[in-house]
Amino acid sequence: MDVHIFNNLYLMSAYLKEFGFLAPFVAFGLFVLQAALPIFPYIILAAAGGLLFGWKMGFLLSWLGALAGACLAYWLCRYAGADWAQRVIKRRFNYDINRIDTGMAFWSILLARIIPVIPTPAINAAAALTGVSFWNFFFSSALGKIPTAILYTGLGISLFKYKDIRLTLILLGATIALAAAGHYYSRRRTA
Numbered sequence: 001m002d003v004h005i006f007n008n009l010y011l012m013s014a015y016l017k018e019f020g021f022l023a024p025f026v027a028f029g030l031f032v033l034q035a036a037l038p039i040f041p042y043i044i045l046a047a048a049g050g051l052l053f054g055w056k057m058g059f060l061l062s063w064l065g066a067l068a069g070a071c072l073a074y075w076l077c078r079y080a081g082a083d084w085a086q087r088v089i090k091r092r093f094n095y096d097i098n099r100i101d102t103g104m105a106f107w108s109i110l111l112a113r114i115i116p117v118i119p120t121p122a123i124n125a126a127a128a129l130t131g132v133s134f135w136n137f138f139f140s141s142a143l144g145k146i147p148t149a150i151l152y153t154g155l156g157i158s159l160f161k162y163k164d165i166r167l168t169l170i171l172l173g174a175t176i177a178l179a180a181a182g183h184y185y186s187r188r189r190t191a
Contacts, residue, residue, distance in 0.1 A: 012048040024053060024061060031065020035120060036073040042066065042120075046152035055153060063149035070124050070141050077128035105132045106140045113144020114178065147178050 019026045027049050034042055042062075050058035109127055112118045127137045 009044050009047050009051070012044050013051050016048060016052055024057065027053070027061050028065045028068075031062055032069040032072060035066040035069025036076070036124075038120060042148070043152045046149060050153035058153040059149050062153050063145055066120075066145050066149065067138075067142055070120065070145070071134075071138060073121060073124035074128045074134065074137055077125045078134075081129055102133065102136055105130075106136050109137060109140035110144040113141055114147050116148055150174070 016023045016027055016030075027045070030040075030045055031042075031049075034040060034045055046058065046062040049061050052058070053061060105127070109123060109132070112123050113120075123141075
């Protein structure tokens, strides 16, 4: 499989179509792979999912696949290096990560997911290696991944299929409003 085909929306769509009725399962597997080991752009895969499967199914595949991949990466990092990371943090910074503020961890992960500046693998690894509980990671990631799944799936449909600028602006505005609300509530909760 040539990874370069995944950098083009139309090639990605054609690739997925080749699988016929299995295409949603292949797409889900690619979302898991992309979230755990991002070797191709999420936006291309999500846009292709929206084009091929419609907005609802495209959103569900992109959101659930990305969440499953993040959880897989979390557990791999947790098993591979959590004990080592805890010792290093304790020795270097004299900080016991078992004292981590769970509320702050939740909101940090949520905001890092909503405002996609920090790469997904870094978020997954940091949460796993610093002792954030799985359920804290899971719920903050599940909520935080919704805006990008909506945005990228909807943008893929509106820009590439319908070229509907109004829908694109509505989706973009809703995402920005959701991010602002998340930021407001996180600041209010920590204040």
